[in-house]
Amino acid sequence: MDTPNPKRPRHDDESSPTQNPDSLPDFNQRDLVDSTISSFLLLPDSTSIGSSFDRVLGQVLASASEASGDDSVQDRLIDRTSKLAFLLLESTKRFVRMRATLYNSNSWPLPHDLTINVFAMLDTKSLMRASACCTMFRKCSVDPLCYAHIDLKMGGNRIFDKIVCRMIHKAGKELRSLKLGRVISSRKGSSFTRSCLASVILNRGFKGGLLRSLELYNLVSTGTKSLCDMLLVCPNLTNLKIANLKKILEQVLKTLTRNRRLKIQRLFLQNSVDQFPASGVSCSTVEAFVTSCPSLTSLTLIGFELKEESVRNLVDGFPKLKYMNLSRTPDISGRFLRDLRNCTRDSPIKTLILRDCPSLDKREMGYFFNSLLNGHFKFIRHI
Numbered sequence: 530m531d532t533p534n535p536k537r538p539r540h541d542d543e544s545s546p547t548q549n550p551d552s553l554p555d556f557n558q559r560d561l562v563d564s565t566i567s568s569f570l571l572l573p574d575s576t577s578i579g580s581s582f583d584r585v586l587g588q589v590l591a592s593a594s595e596a597s598g599d600d601s602v603q604d605r606l607i608d609r610t611s612k613l614a615f616l617l618l619e620s621t622k623r624f625v626r627m628r629a630t631l632y633n634s635n636s637w638p639l640p641h642d643l644t645i646n647v648f649a650m651l652d653t654k655s656l657m658r659a660s661a662c663c664t665m666f667r668k669c670s671v672d673p674l675c676y677a678h679i680d681l682k683m684g685g686n687r688i689f690d691k692i693v694c695r696m697i698h699k700a701g702k703e704l705r706s707l708k709l710g711r712v713i714s715s716r717k718g719s720s721f722t723r724s725c726l727a728s729v730i731l732n733r734g735f736k737g738g739l740l741r742s743l744e745l746y747n748l749v750s751t752g753t754k755s756l757c758d759m760l761l762v763c764p765n766l767t768n769l770k771i772a773n774l775k776k777i778l779e780q781v782l783k784t785l786t787r788n789r790r791l792k793i794q795r796l797f798l799q800n801s802v803d804q805f806p807a808s809g810v811s812c813s814t815v816e817a818f819v820t821s822c823p824s825l826t827s828l829t830l831i832g833f834e835l836k837e838e839s840v841r842n843l844v845d846g847f848p849k850l851k852y853m854n855l856s857r858t859p860d861i862s863g864r865f866l867r868d869l870r871n872c873t874r875d876s877p878i879k880t881l882i883l884r885d886c887p888s889l890d891k892r893e894m895g896y897f898f899n900s901l902l903n904g905h906f907k908f909i910r911h912i
Contacts, residue, residue, distance in 0.1 A: 586610065589606065590603045590606055590607070593606055626663075626664060627664075629663055629664075630663055630664040630665050633663050633665045633666075634665050637665065641669065644666075644669045645669050645672045645674055645675060646674070648666075648669055648670055648672070648675045649672075649674045649675050649677060649678075651675075652678075652680050653678075653679055653680045653681060653696070654680075656670055656675055656676075671699060673699060673700050673701045673702075673703040674703055675699075676696050676697075676699045676700035676703065676704070677700060677703045677704060677705045677706070678705055678706045679693075679696050679697065679700065679704070679706070679707050679708065679709075680706075680708045681693060681696075681708060681709050681710075682708050682709070682710065682711075682712045682744075682746060683710065683711045683712065690725055693709065693725045693728070694725065694728045697725075697728045697729060697736055698728065698736075700736065701736060702736060702738060702739060703739070704729070704736050704737065704739065704740050705739060705740060705741050705742070706740070706741060706742035706743070706744075706768075707729070707740065707742070707743050707744070708742075708744040708745075708746075709725060709744070709745055709746070709748065710744075710745050710746030710747045710748050710772070711746055711747045712746050712747075712772075726755045726756060726758075726759045727755060729759055729762070729763075730755075730758050730759055730762055737759065737762050737763040738762075738763075738764070738765070739765055740763045740765065740766055741765055741766060741767050741768065742766070742767070742768040742769075743759075743763070743766060743768070743769050743770070744768075744769075744770040744771075744772075745770070745771045745772070746772045746773065747772065747773045753777055753780050753781075756771070756777070756780075756781070757780055757781070757783075757784040760781070760784045760785065760788060760791075761784060761787065761788050763791075764788065764790035764791060765792075766791055766793060767792060767793060767794045767795065767824075768793075768794065768795045769781075769785075769793060769795070769796050769797070770795075770796075770797035771797070771798050771799065772797070772799040773799055773800075773801045777798060777800075778798055778800075778810050778830070778833050779809075779810045779811070779814060781798060782810060782814050782815070782817075782818045783814055783817075785818060785821065785822060786814070786817045786818050786820075786821045786822075789821060791821075791822070792824045793822050793824065793825060794824050794825060794826050794827065795825075795826065795827040796822075796825060796827070796828050796829065797827075797829040798829065798830055798831070798833070799829070799831040799832060800831060800832030800833050800857070801832075809833070809834040809835065809836065810833065810834075810835065810839065812836060812838055812839050812842070815839040815842050815843060816842055816846075819842055819843065819846035819847060820846075822847070823847070823848060823849070824849060825847045825849065825850055826847075826849050826850060826851050826852065827850075827851065827852040827853075828843065828847070828850060828852070828853050828854070829852075829853075829854040830843075830854070830855055830858070831854065831855075831856050831857050832856075832857040832858075833857075833858065834858070834859060834860060835855070835858050835860065835861060836860065837860070837861055837862060837864055837865060840855065840858070840861050840865045841864075841865040841868055844865055844868075844869055844878065845868070845869065847877075848877065849877055850877055850878055851877050851878060851879045851880065852878070852879070852880045853878055853880070853881050853882070854880075854882040855882070855883055855886070856882055856883065856884035856885055856886070857884070857885045857886070858883070858886050859886070859887060859888055860888050861883075861886055861888060861889065862888055862889060862890040862893055863883075863889045863890050863893035863894050863897060864890070864893055866893065866894075866896075866897040867893065867896060867897070869906075877908065878908060878909060879908060879909060879910040879911065880909075880910065880911040880912070881909060881911070881912045882911075882912070883912075
């Protein structure tokens, strides 16, 4: 008995290249689009091109409406035509920028690395303006060296946390100085929050390892803890300025004492204008601060409640201190000046400022001025 012929396998799933013209390979369709656009762009200049556009577009819209019997087809075609025109315009703008960048690269006299060094000397506002000029400048301005010194002190403009964090991220380990906040005193303070300082603290303070100068103005929402945490991860900090923050003296001095690696040279702390006087600081904290910061050359404490004994320790304890400003200190009588005169060694202090100190005793000040006229304070140059 003959075996029946086996059934041939069906090939319905196999696609034929001539089966559907819409199933052409993508590269053929791309070549067709490229060819059509090239032909359009190579059209010769003529005054009748505008009328040709009107005529062809009108014919296409009319035929589409007649074929479908729906007027909404014309709306879709008009939208599609507008999108194609927009894409062509945007592509043209991109090539204009590319040509301008190429021209700037060829005509700019400085090499890339020297341009970065020049940009690094600009302030932050000027750097942002330069980066918006052209693509070549923008590429140069993203180098971390350009963000080594970030200055975002505000007048009346508002700057958000994201901008600060982005700049700190761009600077990376090259960050050397950071200035934040609203310089003009305001009850609202600045718009920065603790996330600005947190971006420096991340990764065990990797971005603050080489930070040498920190200036903060009216940062109401940052919080003392975030500030102290930041100070602990900045071992190379030499200049610290904090203006108009509430209840910061005790915490900041304790933090500076804890960070033994700090070689702080200039310290400026100003109490909030709305809070007078500020909470005081203990004598033990002052003594520990004096011992741990022997390199201090400039000390400004404005608006804080300091005891006479603490002031005496500050004046006599720093071997390199040349500038001292204790303005708006409410409880000092000036007795520490007599102790300064009786000191066996000449003090390095050359400038002493005591503005708006209501408790200064007239007799103490008279005794000080008589001693000054008699030549006992030869080291003081300005008072």
